[in-house]
Amino acid sequence: MIRVKALPEFSHWLNGVPDAKVKAVVAARVLRLSLGLPGDVAPVGEGVSELRIHFGAGWRVYFVQRGNELIVLLAGGSKKSQAADIRKAKTLAKTLD
DSSP states (O other): OOEEEEOHHHHHHHHHOOOHHHHHHHHHHHHHHHTTOOOSEEEEETTEEEEEEOSTTTEEEEEEEETTTEEEEEEEEOGGGHHHHHHHHHHHHHHHO
16 A cells, blocks of 8 residues: 655645535545556646546646655645646645655
């Protein structure tokens, strides 16, 4: 099992999602990610990847992976806020190095 660490920014975003069903779907996808089953993932640049969740508003989770041991959840959002969310995730990823 891959260890997953959420930055406070990610936790704040997820806690702010008002729909409990969306939270559950995101949590299930993060669990699958930790089990090595990433599903629909695409690189967005600068070492950041986008986990695409095909549910509701087209939810996204942005993360970086450090080897086979750690995934850091950076940020989240929907398809509507995708460009801004990617910029935020890349900025947060730079603070990890």
